[in-house]
Amino acid sequence: MKISELIERIKQWHEPYVAKDEGRDLILGGNPDQQCTGVIITVCATLEVLKKAKEKNCNFIITHESILYGAKEEDMDNDVVQYKKRFMEENGLCVWRDHDRMHGNGLPFQPERKRNDYIFYGLMKELGWEEYVEGDSMKPLWYKIPKMSALDFADLLIEKFHLNGLRLVGNLDSTIETVWFSEHVQGGKMDKGKLKGGLKADAIIPFEIVDFTLTQYVVDAAEMGQNKVLYEMGHFNAEELGMRYMCTWIQDIVKQEVPVEFIQAGDFFQYRGKKA
Ligand SMILES: [Fe+2]
């Protein structure tokens, strides 16, 4: 089976999908017109992931995020970009991005959702939280979980998301019950809505986040004694379980014709605490 064939099968699986063009779901490197030797699924095809793919003799990599340091693959040109491109070419690796389809988005956000958001759906499945979902189950962002302490909840996230650690903001004496994945909190107009969401949640798990909106709100709410904690694991870590879950559903598409493996892009963050 050619890589291009497999890409077509995956696109069909995502139907109905309404899009003017391919949006972000593009070939980001390499030649899709070659036989597929194996599939690697990852949230982000970093250089390390590409090296591991080569070691495993898998030449098709599905990445959720862009890989050349732009929102789309703008023409970035520096020594690292050149090295990464050369690495893909010389090792016959083909990278394709499954982003817009994974999120079940049309133009780019359909007025009416027809498909699950498979990043958040997969995250729910990997956490085993189906019974705790509140509200939209096609894009589950809200959960009501059995009550636990703020620090036990931190430990749970570190374990489930395979993290090196977590940045915690807020009241660590809180009891966690209502959990909200807030997605990006980037300091723009959307943040008014994010603050409204933050009012209702005990635990807030953002992607990217700025300090001056939701973070500061949590700091002050906690100072007032409110039950509120922000768990900052970062954007890629937060979406990674959705891609891990892709290994489950892609089996129906690949039909065991080639091996499929998930590679964790890895928690980029390393922590050094203050010296005692
Ligand atoms: Fe993302």
Ligand SMILES: [Fe+2]
């Ligand atoms: Fe995403």
